Amino acid sequence: MESLIMILVGILASVGTYLILSRNIIRVILGTAIYSHAVHLLILTMGGLKKGDVPILSQSEGPFTDALPQALILTAIVISFATTALLLVLAYRTYKTNGSDDFHELREMPDE
């Protein structure tokens, strides 16, 4: 399972990278979104997969699966959500003011 998820993570990272390398703002932002999916899975895998029960004491006697990565991912999810929200709005404002969503075109636009 771990190897499978690692490969999945790799593929997600590749796709994310490919999207980030494109010129369109939308694709780039989607790339970052895929990145966050990939890394969340990655962190989760680092604690070992399916090695124990749901980490809630009332539900089982143990052994429990590693709870720490889960806590980390929760924090990471929130942060990536916050960042994405800001990024989206920034992209939207950039498009509104500059009138283009192509990074190469954006570069060539005259200032102000």
Add this chain to the structure above:
Amino acid sequence: MKETILLLALTFFMIAIGLLLYRSIVGPTMPDRAIALDTIGVNIISAIAIVSIILSTTAFLEAILILGILAFIGTIAFSKYIERGVIVERKGDS
């Protein structure tokens, strides 16, 4: 045996999700996608229920409810978007 059946059911759900995914990618219209996604959501609810049975834990039952809520809100938002082009209206007495 029960476990095997449950896994089989889970696999069926996965296949269903895969098919719906095809529909949501291909479209061809926005409502198609909305419906497909709504259905995907519903299927995931079922899948989560099955996983809960397999893992014999009740920890995921909240997820079922939440997914239901989200699928609902999502579909409403989507249809509103299709219908009116905006999701949150500034003003209106419609």
Add this chain to the structure above:
Amino acid sequence: MLNVKEILEWIAVLSVLLASIISMISAFGMIRLPDVYTRSHAATKSSTMAVLACLSGAFIYFWVHDGYVSVRLILGIVFVFITAPVSGHLVTRAAYRARVPLAEGSGDDALKPVLFGDEQTSPTITADNVDKHE
């Protein structure tokens, strides 16, 4: 031998299996049916059925197996039961208002003149250009 508990568990499991099969069928319907309106039948009706069966199965299973009566599952069932028709309705209506065409051979569309007037020549949105229209 089979006791009541065992039987009930089997019922739960089988209802889950049934649910998965229904869901598969509904998914095939989503693929095969010709237009959005017909597909929405497949989706809303049979999928709701599937999820209800599945959740009920899960409910029974937990009840029997762990002696755990899950309010959340009941709540979930109720919720899906209430909202599924509404969302189906809204999407289909939105589709119609967005002028997604009916499949060929659907018969007369009596609503069209009422809703959109007599603009026969108005460009209908074809399946292909809906996205571009956004």
Add this chain to the structure above:
Amino acid sequence: MNNLIVLPLIIPIITAVVLVFLRDQIVLQRIISFVTMGFVCIVSFILLNIVQTEGIIRLDFSGWMPPFGILFVADSFSLLLVLTSSIVTLICLLYAFSMMGQRYEKMFFYPFVLFLVAGVNGSFLTGDIFNLFVCFEVMLLASYVLVAFGGGKRQLRESLKYVLINVVASWMFLVALAFLYGSVKTLNMAHIAQRVAEVGQDPLITTVAILFLIVFSLKAGLLLFFWLPGSYSVPPTVVQALFAALLTKVGIYALIRTFTLMFPLQQEVTHTIIGIMAGLTIIAGCMGALAGRDVYTIATYNVIIGTGFILIGLAVGTESAMAGAIYYLIHDIVAKALLFLLIGMMIYLTGETVVKKMSGLIQIYPIFGWIYFILMLALAGIPPFSGFIGKVLIGQGAIEAHSYILLALGFASSIIVLYSLLRIFLASFFGETTISPEDKKPIPKGAYTSFILLAISIIYLGIGAESIAVYVKDAAETLMNPSIYIDAILKG
């Protein structure tokens, strides 16, 4: 336990939130934010002195013993940086008061600055690697908003690039964190260090360390500085100054901390790579500074050169080089802030960014001009100003470690720094003035005060280097002997 340690982080946060409620009372906002930063300065100074007598102190949040909980660790190195950055922020605020404009101030300018400071201070103080990530994000989120503060066309464009590159950097950070946790199964930096030492930093851990190197290089502008010139030239002047003073420094801090505490055992691999990267950074920075036709380009590439120079200290890795790196880091925080404030003022006064289109500023604004002159000398490492002692110590360390190429690059870069800044001085400050008496704008008092205060700091850091030598020595010693840090955390 010493709850003082958390104050440099928590006080700005709480104040920032309170300021949100005081949105329309701008004067009150100013007073509160100023008092807050002053308070933070005092607290960090007290802490710095406590550390001298009591050694490294730590605060285990909620009382959970390391390595299980999160903790703040205060050693001389981090506190020196906290103190310097807080003082610089305090002075930059003075500039902001007179130059920012009410429209900006109403849009939560001060809260964002305070959040930025909180993130920076948190990054300096934390002893938990994941918490470092979170503190980085606090800082970055605030910086994302600040870099786009104003919403001009070019500004938004560059901000978008800045944000995207940093998002990718943060992703890499998370990947590195995942690998680190996956291999050593702990997050406390001291504990990581201990465990890494146990296995003698085997190849896999070194690879993870290199991944961290990439991550922090992106933040510090070490070789991967592509985002820097664009994004540092668009926001309002104060923000530029704060960015130049703080943001890259946090990356440098993280690099130094990581490679002295956690992964110090494979120096022939890690430090060689750092050395190569630092060298290339300096070369690229020098080329950029030479190529610059406008003040922003010259200034931003100077930031890059500064980064490369400090990291030579890390790459060399002797104790004197480390002390030099710390000195230079402190100097760079102050000097780069002043550089950007001055340049912002030049542009404000003349309305131009191209060096050759300005002329004769020193005739109208003599003090302004001389402060620039002093800054120029300080940045070039000319004694007795602040850059000198750091430069000498890094050079000494490089000789001790036989890193002659880095030494040559580092010292040559100071000539290029001087040359590029001299060009601005000769063209823009000297010569006949082009500003007609009617167009002459006065420099606001607040701005002048901030210039003078920063200039005094630069002179003081040079002439009075002895006064902080005891802290710097202690910091360098702690960095060179990670066991001091580890013992302070894990024993007792």
Add this chain to the structure above:
Amino acid sequence: MKINDVILRTVVKGVIFIILTLGVYLFFSGHNAPGGGFIGGLVLGSAIVLLYITYDLETVHKKMPFDFKKVAALGVLLATGTAVGSILFDAPFLSQTDGYFNIPILGEKHLTTVTIFEAGVALTVIGTLVTIILSIGEDE
């Protein structure tokens, strides 16, 4: 032309209570079961967003005249406030305490300061979520 939303609004009126209940439940169950301040806040926030979707900005704003930025700020203050509070009792920053209190009517209850902390989290999440949606919505 007007679009009739009667069905939607009727259903939402009922559904919203289910959502709110769930949100509150998740918020309180956090310490022993899945849930907690963050997810509770998100659910409650989604409920408010649902209201905005089914009605419109002005109508909802009349009923809920909050500045959601300040709600979020209040949340942060609560969260940091409990953290700072521990300093006053000379305990390490962020120390949480709990205890069994005898509250009239409700009887003996287990209360922890974590709940206040989580409440802060929840408020922030609600405030931020709604602020983001509204800021974008109002800009159109």
Add this chain to the structure above:
Amino acid sequence: MTIDFAIILIPFIMAALILLFNKQLRKKYLGWIVLIIPVSLFLILTTYIPRIANGETYTHTYEWIPAFNLNFTTYIDGLSLILSLLITGVGSLVILYSIFYLSMKESLHHFYCYLLLFMGAMLGVVFSDNLMVLYAFWELTSVSSFLLIAFWHHRKASRAGARKSMTITVSGGVSMLTGFLMLYVMSGTFSIREIIANVEKISEHSLFIPALILILLGAFTKSAQFPFHIWLPDAMEAPTPVSAYLHSATMVKAGIYLVARFTPVFGGEMVWFWTVTGVGLITLFWGSFNAVRQTDLKAILAFSTVSQLGLIMSLLGLGSVAVHLGYSADTVIYTQATFAALFHLINHSTFKGALFMMVGIVDHEIGTRDIRRLGGLMSIMPFTFTIAVIGSFSMAGLPPFNGFLSKEMFFAATVKILQLDVFSIESTGILIPLIAWVASILTFVYCIIIVNRTFLGKIKPDIQEKNPHEAPLGMLISPFILITLVIAIFFFPNLLGEYILKPAMASVYPTFPSAAEMTPHISAWHGFNIELLMTIGVIVLGIVLYRLLKYWKKIYRIFPQNWTLNAIYERVITTSENVSESITNRYMNGKLTHYFIYIYISFVVIVAGTFVALDAFSWNPRLDAPVETYELLLVFIMIFTAIGLVFAKSRITSVLLNGVLGYSVAFFFVIFRAPDLALTQLVVESVTTALFLICFKHLGALKPEPSSKRVKVSNGVISILVGATVTLIGLAVVNYEKFETISTYFENSYELAGGKNIVNTILGDFRAFDTMLEVVVLFIAGLGVYTLINLKAAKKEGADIENK
């Protein structure tokens, strides 16, 4: 505070006072007030002469940065005394001169302030024992001379000259600093005295020769030695008093001082001997050779300064051979070169100072310094003429002026060195006297040019119209004092030798037992020997060459214009600027995509490179948890979705696909027993998808990428490499099981923190701090979104102070 410390400090204090009380001081008196400083300093310093002559030295230490051995140690010995006397003595005269020279319209307070700064810095250089302090003052002289040269900064040439001198001298300073640091690393001390005392210990060190060369570079740039001399002629843009001060007596002598100071350290090395002597001789020749062709009086003097500095430098080089040989009765004779160097150092200051002041007078009264426009001034300005004649003749090495004495000694030294057979002098040594002799002839030629073209011949008509007259008395005082010295030294050279040069010799050769032995008796007539013959040859050939000047001047045209050192310097600078610009603009092209490519390539190369190079990979799939069919299906769904995203043609599809990915991740969270995560991921993903939809609606339609196939393929390769790096390291990490995780501790969450949901107790208690900051992050994002949307760019009439 002792006097020697005060001597350094007083000029700085005065400079500060001038700036502070600029408004209160009347411009008229400013110069006179300033004059008090150097004069009194000079008088104080003269009191040291007898004591120093007795062989005493004075050391005082003030702590500056003792933590790093940087202490302010002053050290007064014979060598520093010579220089300090020159600095204050010539300084007094120059200030006196400039009181009359500069008009009241100039910003005099700046001028005097810079001049005092410079004076203080020079005194600091010669009195410092600590290398770092010496370096500090060294750079300060560069900086203050920069300010002096750029004093008329509205003139473009002034700025250019200032920039050039600053760049070159500071570069030399940096190299010198490096050398100093090497010395420190070798010896462990910054004190020059201690280094000299321990020279045997360090001379075998591998850094010894590099340090030597680096320090010499510093000295050469400062003393305008070939090929670094190019800054000096350009520095003539400074006001003439500045030139008289900096370029005759002080700044350029700092390099000489440094070489003399370090002779005891490095003198024994062959590299030192040949570099110092060779560079000195080349400079001597090149300076005099170029001086002949100049038409600007000041330029002639500039090149002549270069040339004379080369002379002194080569003498120091010749003298260093004595250090190598060590003390014996036979070797003492070779120290005479050094003696001559120090002697000429003083002589040069006197006559060159006078000459500069003379040029200043001419320029001031006539309005031009171009010898093609001058002529016949003898009758108008007889006093100035006298100064010019005496100064020039002394420089040309004619009796009865002091230049004659030192020049004779120079010739003697060059000839004497031929007797040695160390350092392979026997093979190429003959060049030494030859070059010296040729250069002296050229020196003679330009000396004649200075006198003849300016003062003899006919007065040009346009000058006649201006009604020129002799300079005011005030301006003549200073050069006359110098001229008097020129003659006085000729007649009483041994006074100088006994009291001033002897102790200096002792400091250059500390290992030699007797300074008196190294102090020859100077006499104008020393027999009919080869030196005298050479001098006669110089005079004869010089006159001949001057007469034939117009015939052989053509050889200057042999050198192509764009291959002069100046042109090369300019070209190097412009080329490096242009090359930098084109390279920088090439890779810093503003394209985000490219930046990402650089980042990813670095990522792959460095990380994967290390990974492969260290052979860190390991993989053991047997440790893995089993895979169920539905999980495999889910993985495939995710892969297809992800790949579908790459090819998606509409915004909505992309967003929805991303949502599907998010939901699948949530489902994985379910499978991997993470209920809290699943909940959060579900909600967050939905909200994110909604945000995507809302925002993307406002962005343009998703067009197909306009990139070429090649770009796509290379992007694809990079992407795959990134993914592969992550996967491979991930696989290795998964199988890395050397440590127990710390999270077992958290399984006691109920006892420890009173919660049964472990994840939640971690978030709310064990790692509550993360949660708190995460809340802050969220809040910043919310507030930021609000700000971003509501803070639009200011309109033109915006009331902001800062309009960008």
